[in-house]
Amino acid sequence: MADFTWTTRSPLQQAVIAGRHGAAIAKAGIRLSEIRDFDLVQVFARRGQWAATAKAAKAYFGVAAPTGPKAVTGKKGVLVWSGADQFMALSPRLGTIQPVDGLRGVFEGFASLSDQSDGRCLIRLSGPRVREMLAKVNSLDLHDGVFPIGAAATTSIDHTAVNLWRDADAPDGSPVFNVLVFSSFADSLWHTLVDSAAEYGIEVETVSIAVD
Amino acid sequence: MRIACPFCGERENGEFTYLGDAKPKRPAMVAIDGGAGAPGEAEAFYDYVYLRDNFAGEMSEYWYHGGGCRSWLVIERNTLTHDIKSVRAAPGAGAAKAGAK
Numbered sequence: 001m002a003d004f005t006w007t008t009r010s011p012l013q014q015a016v017i018a019g020r021h022g023a024a025i026a027k028a029g030i031r032l033s034e035i036r037d038f039d040l041v042q043v044f045a046r047r048g049q050w051a052a053t054a055k056a057a058k059a060y061f062g063v064a065a066p067t068g069p070k071a072v073t074g075k076k077g078v079l080v081w082s083g084a085d086q087f088m089a090l091s092p093r094l095g096t097i098q099p100v101d102g103l104r105g106v107f108e109g110f111a112s113l114s115d116q117s118d119g120r121c122l123i124r125l126s127g128p129r130v131r132e133m134l135a136k137v138n139s140l141d142l143h144d145g146v147f148p149i150g151a152a153a154t155t156s157i158d159h160t161a162v163n164l165w166r167d168a169d170a171p172d173g174s175p176v177f178n179v180l181v182f183s184s185f186a187d188s189l190w191h192t193l194v195d196s197a198a199e200y201g202i203e204v205e206t207v208s209i210a211v212d
Numbered sequence: 213m214r215i216a217c218p219f220c221g222e223r224e225n226g227e228f229t230y231l232g233d234a235k236p237k238r239p240a241m242v243a244i245d246g247g248a249g250a251p252g253e254a255e256a257f258y259d260y261v262y263l264r265d266n267f268a269g270e271m272s273e274y275w276y277h278g279g280g281c282r283s284w285l286v287i288e289r290n291t292l293t294h295d296i297k298s299v300r301a302a303p304g305a306g307a308a309k310a311g312a313k
Binding site: 082159 | 219220221223224226227278279280281282283301
């Protein structure tokens with residue numbers, strides 16, 4: 001009998017090809033990256049237990065859990081609001097412990113946890129033309145005055161459900177948007193994003209955020 | 213038409229799914245709940261399950277924000293003008309504290 005070795009593979013393995021794509025413009029208007037090697041846990045307060053959940057999150061992550069469409073950065077990860085009384089905790093992959101096990105003791109008794117680490121892909125979009133590109137596939141107003149750094153939304157991109165939030169601006173001043181998408185939709189969404197970005201010129205890369 | 217979700221803010225109606233009238237309440241159905249039943253309750257239940265009023269004007273409706281925060285909402289809407297008078301979270305987990313900080 002052959003022994004099987006299971007190797008973790010991103011659902012975007014085939015789709016993400018590093019380098020320049022689309023229009024041959026000197027400076028790419030869009031930068032697309034796949035962020036790999038993260039732990040992602042959905043935290044869902046049980047009925048009437050939001051206050052206790054928020055308190056536990058504050059103690060563990062060092063930052064108040066978001067009560068509205070916001071993403072906040074704590075010392076152990078980013079907390080992204082995902083609906084009423086719930087958020088997703090995103091952190092670099094530790095590898096040494098199952099994502100849920102690390103949080104079990106923190107939320108025991110008042111919140112339900114669900115490991116989504118391999119259930120979602122994380123795509124980061126930036127570049128000077130990123131808002132124009134996103135406007136083709138999403139109906140949100142992403143203007144700086146309406147969607148500032150730290151703003152988050154559960155919304156749809158090309159009819160695919162996503163968690164979208166705005167990160168700190170890139171060194172060149174371009175806004176940065178993160179998109180969490182279900183793994184099974186990631187390949188399709190990636191191609192949609194590439195198509196809508198092509199006219200501006202694209203720079204593609206993959207980034208690992210694992211803790212070695 | 214745009215709908216102001218109490219959790220997410222204003223969104224296009226393509227993110228929402230319509231269910232229907234939010235007014236009907238499930239009547240007692242003693243016969244199928246294990247009791248002897250009462251006169252007229254089958255008719256009342258039939259009415260609750262199948263019969264809907266066709267409003268021309270203001271009504272309250274269930275909508276589902278499936279393209280967003282996946283919450284059920286109750287919306288008071290005028291079916292003639294699409295004017296929306298109010299949007300609130302339907303009762304349930306989490307939703308009970310809609311808008312609370």
